[in-house]
């Protein structure tokens with residue numbers, strides 16, 4: 001069988017579209033046949049012979065000829081046509097004929113399989129080292145197994161351009177072969193996982209700091225993480241591209257404080273995810289994903305479920321989830337009204353990566369239902385103190401009884417009293433909400449749209465050990481860059497350990513919390 005990725009077109013950037021195109025299978029098959037013949041002939045012809053769109057094999061399937069380990073050479077061996085990385089920490093450098101062993105612009109493809117819990121990586125633009133972690137170049141991460149809290153590095157999943165454009169969701173499984181493709185063209189680094197583009201990093205004109213590697217030229221290397229279960233590589237193929245490829249200057253990102261802080265957070269292993277993105281106001285999934293890849297903010301795409309909302313039944317949930325299958329983003333449910341808990345089965349909503357709700361819709365003690373963002377429904381608030389008591393008791397009720405992972409739009413107040421936010425959110429009221437969030441392991445959203453909750457609330461919640469998520473809650477295609485959350489991270493000293501990451505299967509709120 002030819003490697004799976006040959007079935008796609010080699011230089012297509014909109015790979016999601018080409019995978020969906022039912023004709024691409026047929027066209028791809030023809031292409032794969034001719035390329036397979038070409039690959040066979042490359043085994044006996046010099047690498048320089050190959051055409052512009054084709055690559056040359058870096059691995060003969062039988063030996064490590066053309067490869068050199070920096071140390072612990074037994075950490076790499078050949079087994080059944082595969083390179084196996086297993087043993088003490090080490091790197092295996094490509095020193096063969098293709099690209100004379102150093103690469104500037106290139107297109108690299110590999111098939112990879114990781115055993116459960118394994119980690120590895122493919123380094124590029126690096127240099128031979130006889131020992132220690134590599135000091136130069138970039139790494140594309142291989143790590144599918146959930147680790148959650150603890151070692152921050154474990155949050156960076158397969159396909160991450162390590163520390164620069166992290167992927168926080170495992171998009172492929174252990175014990176299954178997947179295709180990894182890395183391309184450098186000028187100032188642009190792109191990564192595809194099973195033909196889906198997940199990274200699109202463009203280096204700015206000026207270096208942003210001293211720790212970020214710069215795109216240049218150098219060696220390729222495979223990594224063996226010490227103590228990790230084995231990782232297998234096969235069909236390693238590289239196509240050196242011309243040195244003079246340029247990235248148009250208008251594509252280079254402007255570097256401002258927000259850019260620097262986002263990069264820093266990626267370096268430090270913060271889960272940089274906006275979990276409150278809606279496909280609203282004409283925003284398409286393709287646009288959202290393109291923005292995510294460029295900015296270095298992963299998205300959680302959330303659908304609204306509740307009476308008179310887009311999704312009202314289990315069947316609606318299943319349809320939505322099917323439409324998002326395989327997409328490089330988290331997928332969430334926003335429960336609406338208070339009725340949402342009665343509409344879906346737990347098993348069905350547990351298929352979302354996470355669930356959130358806000359307390360912007362509730363009924364008072366006389367049964368009057370209000371949506372807090374609609375002044376006509378809220379009406380007069382003659383006694384703000386009494387209103388706050390009602391609001392806080394409703395929030396606590398939601399945190400105690402609804403199966404949510406995140407409390408969104410927290411501390412939102414209707415327009416009529418929003419001007420008194422700091423006075424009305426007394427320490428005692430904040431504390432009641434924070435304690436309920438902590439007791440139920442619910443994260444608090446730092447909301448970019450309303451710029452809530454206040455720094456005072458966030459500081460208290462942090463001290464209580466509550467986790468935070470970032471959420472834009474967009475009503476139109478403008479997603480911003482989670483600016484309010486970034487400001488709060490600085491002001492309140494939030495560390496990567498303070499930030500929410502979706503729970504693994506079995507521990508989600510919908511699974512661990514009983515109904516009602």
Ligand SMILES: [Zn+2]
Pocket residue numbers: 276278334473
């Ligand atoms: Zn929303």
